[in-house]
Amino acid sequence: MSDLEPSSHIFRHIKKSWIDGDFVDPAAFRLRQGIESGLSVNWVEYFERATPAEAVQALGEVLEKKGRRVGGESRFALLNVGEAKLAAARYVRIEIVRDEEPGDPSHSLVVGYSAYNDQVAEELAKVVMATLPAKP
Numbered sequence: 508m509s510d511l512e513p514s515s516h517i518f519r520h521i522k523k524s525w526i527d528g529d530f531v532d533p534a535a536f537r538l539r540q541g542i543e544s545g546l547s548v549n550w551v552e553y554f555e556r557a558t559p560a561e562a563v564q565a566l567g568e569v570l571e572k573k574g575r576r577v578g579g580e581s582r583f584a585l586l587n588v589g590e591a592k593l594a595a596a597r598y599v600r601i602e603i604v605r606d607e608e609p610g611d612p613s614h615s616l617v618v619g620y621s622a623y624n625d626q627v628a629e630e631l632a633k634v635v636m637a638t639l640p641a642k643p
Contacts, residue, residue: 511603513589516551516559517615518566521638523580531584531635536628538621545616550605551585553613559585563639569611582638586631594630595620601627 511517525535538546549569554562567577588603595601601619608614620627 509605511550511588511605511615513587513592515588515603516636517548517586517588517591517603517617518551518559518562518583518639519546519548519586520570520575520577520641521582521584523578526582526638529638531632531638533625533628533632535584536617536631537625540622543622545604545606545618548586548603548615548617549611549613550615551613559637560639560643563641564643566613567641567643569613572610573608577641579642581641583641584635585637585639586634587636590634590636591617591631594634595627597630598626599624 521531521535525532549566551559551562554565556562563583570577592601599620601617603617606614606616
């Protein structure tokens, strides 16, 4: 697993109940205790599109092939890797690493914090650059 460059970007799939207008509930960035060793995200630059918005459709297709439901009202939260690491550093040092999965070479993980660390989840929610519709 290699650490993503600070200039890179990641998407976090956000279900409808975690969104209120442009506000993303910090719950979207909490780890599920005993289930996750890192927060599942996707590396935007992997898709080699001109803009993150152009990568959404390709990512949606990848997730659906993996069996993940990408609802029409869900969104993708866009974060800059460097900003996310800086925000979390107020509490703990995190890494954002490639974690390729079969059929999903863009899969990555945010690692270095625990499920009970609500402060990191709150800091990550604060640095969301944009939310993009999961179904363009």
